[in-house]
Amino acid sequence: MTLNEINDLVKECGSASLGFLDKNGNPSIRRVFSTWHKGLGGHLISTNTSSMHTQTLLENNKACLYFVNCKTFQGVCLTGTATVHFDHEHKAMLWNEGDEIYYSKGVDDEDYCVIEFQADYGRYYSYDNIGDISAEELTEFDKGAVYKNYKTN
Amino acid sequence: MTLNEINDLVKECGSASLGFLDKNGNPSIRRVFSTWHKGLGGHLISTNTSSMHTQTLLENNKACLYFVNCKTFQGVCLTGTATVHFDHEHKAMLWNEGDEIYYSKGVDDEDYCVIEFQADYGRYYSYDNIGDISAEELTEFDKGAVYKNYKTN
Numbered sequence: 001m002t003l004n005e006i007n008d009l010v011k012e013c014g015s016a017s018l019g020f021l022d023k024n025g026n027p028s029i030r031r032v033f034s035t036w037h038k039g040l041g042g043h044l045i046s047t048n049t050s051s052m053h054t055q056t057l058l059e060n061n062k063a064c065l066y067f068v069n070c071k072t073f074q075g076v077c078l079t080g081t082a083t084v085h086f087d088h089e090h091k092a093m094l095w096n097e098g099d100e101i102y103y104s105k106g107v108d109d110e111d112y113c114v115i116e117f118q119a120d121y122g123r124y125y126s127y128d129n130i131g132d133i134s135a136e137e138l139t140e141f142d143k144g145a146v147y148k149n150y151k152t153n
Numbered sequence: 154m155t156l157n158e159i160n161d162l163v164k165e166c167g168s169a170s171l172g173f174l175d176k177n178g179n180p181s182i183r184r185v186f187s188t189w190h191k192g193l194g195g196h197l198i199s200t201n202t203s204s205m206h207t208q209t210l211l212e213n214n215k216a217c218l219y220f221v222n223c224k225t226f227q228g229v230c231l232t233g234t235a236t237v238h239f240d241h242e243h244k245a246m247l248w249n250e251g252d253e254i255y256y257s258k259g260v261d262d263e264d265y266c267v268i269e270f271q272a273d274y275g276r277y278y279s280y281d282n283i284g285d286i287s288a289e290e291l292t293e294f295d296k297g298a299v300y301k302n303y304k305t306n
Contacts, residue, residue: 017170017219019180026232027172027180029219030278052276066170066182070223079179123205125183 001126003133003141006076007040010067011150018045018117019064020053020082028053032115034065035151036094039142040133041078041119046094048102049086049113057082057115065117074126076133078119090114093147154279156286156294159229160193163220164303171198171270172217173206173235181206185268187218188304189247192295193286194231194272199247201255202239202266210235210268218270227279229286231272243267246300 001009016034019027030053036044043065047054057063063082068075085091088107094114095107103109122133154162169187172180183206189197196218200207210216216235221228238244241260247267248260256262275286 015223017182019172019182021180022232024232026215027174027217028232028276029170029172029182029217029230031219031221031223031226031228062179064180064182066184068184070168070184073184075184077182079175079177079181123181 001074001124001129001131003040003137006122006124006133007141009069009074009076010037010040013067013069014152016043017066017068018053018082018115019066020057021060021062022052022056023059028056034067036147036149038147039138039145040122041080041138041142042145042147043078043117044090044094044147045115045117046091046099047113047115049084049111054084054113054115058084063117065119072127074124076122076124078117078122078133080117080119080121083116083118085114085116090116154227154277154282154284156193156290159275159277159286160294162222162227162229163190163193166220166222167305169196170219170221171206171235171268172219173210174213174215175205175209176212181209187220189300189302191300192291192298193275194233194291194295195298195300196231196270197243197247197300198268198270199244199252200266200268202237202264207237207266207268211237216270218272225280227277229275229277231270231275231286233270233272233274236269236271238267238269243269249304
């Protein structure tokens, strides 16, 4: 797979599996919506402040984000760090109409936050090949990229 | 969700996300086929010996297995340990007709192995509730269970 093909896979997914370490230091996974991307390395995820994954990422920011196309079984695992944003700007940027269902107090609900995942390196999987994505390749590929919402519906 | 409902979710999934730690100690995820289950806690996965997840699990057996229904967004994250089996018995049990595509030398291909995941505890997610599954609940629920293939096609 080329980096462009991997980037297309990420943009088409809409959701991803977020990997992190739980309070015991054991691997844990949550399914998250992920439609905001900055190139291949940067991803924004709106989520609950009170959620276990948010609380443990505040303690240990090591994380991975795995995008997979379940039909073609092609996937990419990006490894890096997660930063939890509580500022109005990030929260307003990711707010969708109707999100009051999840966060009754609106954009500034304290239980609403934005996780920014930044990849350090990656590894992709396809029926025809497997390979690593280096930090240098990510930096070069993402040059000039800005966050954009690729939500399709 | 009740433990029976969670068990139904697992049996219907067919695949899961396997969480482990890569050689740098960072969280990593791979999508794996998972149709062999022993109750809610035990799961067998056929995979490549040479794969990065197999090689790193041989070094550090901490793992998690995440089953999710993408339509209902209900999921369960089981946390525990992975044991890699190379014996003929396990390999023959999980062998499917046509697996020569992946393992050209057949059942005893050195690149073919079976990962056994055994859960210590879990956490489930549903639209209506979130909760923990304790080691005691898993032991009680799985009493008398044996490995069975729930593959549907």
